[in-house]
Amino acid sequence: MKTESISTPYDWLDRGLASIHRANWYRSTQTITSKAGTVAKVDGREMLMFASNNYLGLAGDQRLIDAAIAATEKYGTGSTGSRLVTGHLALHEELEIAIADLKNTEAALVFSSGYLANLGAISAIVGQRDLILGDAYNHSCLKKGALMSGATAIDYQHVNLTDLTEKLQQHRANYRRCLITTDSVFSMDGDLAPLPAIMDLAAEYDCMVLVDEAHGTGVFGDRGGGLTNALGIQQELIQVGTLSKALGSLGGYVAGSAKLIDYLRNRAATWIYTTGLSPADTGAAIAAIEIVKTEPMRRQQLWQNVAMLKQGLQELGINAIAFDSPIIAIAVGDILTTLQMSERLRDNGIFAPAIRPPTVPTARIRITLMATHTAEQLQKLLQCL
Numbered sequence: 001m002k003t004e005s006i007s008t009p010y011d012w013l014d015r016g017l018a019s020i021h022r023a024n025w026y027r028s029t030q031t032i033t034s035k036a037g038t039v040a041k042v043d044g045r046e047m048l049m050f051a052s053n054n055y056l057g058l059a060g061d062q063r064l065i066d067a068a069i070a071a072t073e074k075y076g077t078g079s080t081g082s083r084l085v086t087g088h089l090a091l092h093e094e095l096e097i098a099i100a101d102l103k104n105t106e107a108a109l110v111f112s113s114g115y116l117a118n119l120g121a122i123s124a125i126v127g128q129r130d131l132i133l134g135d136a137y138n139h140s141c142l143k144k145g146a147l148m149s150g151a152t153a154i155d156y157q158h159v160n161l162t163d164l165t166e167k168l169q170q171h172r173a174n175y176r177r178c179l180i181t182t183d184s185v186f187s188m189d190g191d192l193a194p195l196p197a198i199m200d201l202a203a204e205y206d207c208m209v210l211v212d213e214a215h216g217t218g219v220f221g222d223r224g225g226g227l228t229n230a231l232g233i234q235q236e237l238i239q240v241g242t243l244s245k246a247l248g249s250l251g252g253y254v255a256g257s258a259k260l261i262d263y264l265r266n267r268a269a270t271w272i273y274t275t276g277l278s279p280a281d282t283g284a285a286i287a288a289i290e291i292v293k294t295e296p297m298r299r300q301q302l303w304q305n306v307a308m309l310k311q312g313l314q315e316l317g318i319n320a321i322a323f324d325s326p327i328i329a330i331a332v333g334d335i336l337t338t339l340q341m342s343e344r345l346r347d348n349g350i351f352a353p354a355i356r357p358p359t360v361p362t363a364r365i366r367i368t369l370m371a372t373h374t375a376e377q378l379q380k381l382l383q384c385l
């Protein structure tokens with residue numbers, strides 16, 4: 001029997017993978033066998049880590065590890081059910097109070113990831129009769145959340161207020177509610193959203209605003225509350241973020257008014273129909289928020305590292321898209337050139353990956369800095385560049 005000649009409903013996978021390869025879009029995983037830090041063992045080799053979202057170095061911090069162990073000892077490994085049934089722990093409440101305090105909001109709700117927080121929030125607050133205007137460079141979960149909501153979703157050009165204004169003038173009146181969505185710090189380019197102007201436009205056109213602070217939380221603001229806090233934005237808005245980047249744990253959140261959070265508890269499908277965050281992740285996140293609020297030194301160190309890399313790159317004549325955050329994206333050419341550069345860096349013991357379509361419109365090397373990088377480590381990166 002020649003089984004190989006029998007066609008199956010899954011044969012298209014070969015063709016699908018082949019076309020991914022042809023476009024140089026193919027990706028695969030690299031295995032890490034060390035604790036999160038500035039040095040990582042990647043596929044068996046020690047490398048300097050310039051690709052992690054662990055901005056404050058907290059993912060390897062002993063205090064978070066101890067908190068995760070203590071929470072596991074007290075509650076067990078799983079939270080055993082959805083939050084509305086058996087999975088609502090006192091620890092979750094403690095974390096939500098800590099997030100609301102960090103963000104200066106009335107309330108907060110913890111999801112199993114930032115991705116799920118955005119899907120759940122967006123699809124709960126707008127529907128078919130509504131409009132979403134989103135920055136073209138928004139994170140995948142804001143775009144998927146818009147699709148899931150059934151609202152009419154229109155992108156405005158990246159950080160372009162003129163375009164946003166035109167789209168509001170053109171479309172706003174045709175819809176019931178309108179939601180403007182934006183990353184605060186754009187995850188691939190590292191530049192910032194013009195939040196004060198967006199808030200003004202939202203007020204003028206009667207729109208809600210959802211800001212994704214995934215890369216802002218812990219990094220901006222006196223107490224690490226994020227870019228909205230650093231800018232002193234007072235108007236009501238919906239803040240979303242993750243516990244998995246500067247906070248070094250896992251999970252996501254929405255922070256806002258008490259009635260928004262109450263509504264989400266009743267309407268956000270990605271919160272209602274999934275198991276509560278694990279005790280370990282919850283405990284670690286509580287410990288992280290305490291450190292983020294009380295150790296501004298970490299943020300200062302991080303920003304010093306950004307300044308040092310900026311100066312070094314400028315001396316080398318290398319351009320970056322922005323130096324507004326610890327995400328520094330260097331555009332070096334087409335996909336193949338960028339991949340080759342990333343491989344050369346890799347050969348030199350530097351982990352700084354090429355980010356390419358479809359994640360971003362054009363290929364670039366994306367460097368992320370940590371508070372715990374030393375001056376010598378930054379010098380090594382600059383030398384290799």
Ligand SMILES: *Cc1c(COP(=O)(O)O)cnc(C)c1O
Nearest residue numbers: 113114115139187214242244251
């Ligand atoms: C990483 C990221 C998310 C997703 O957060 P997870 O907790 O990793 O699911 C959402 N939005 C932005 C902008 C991100 O960079």
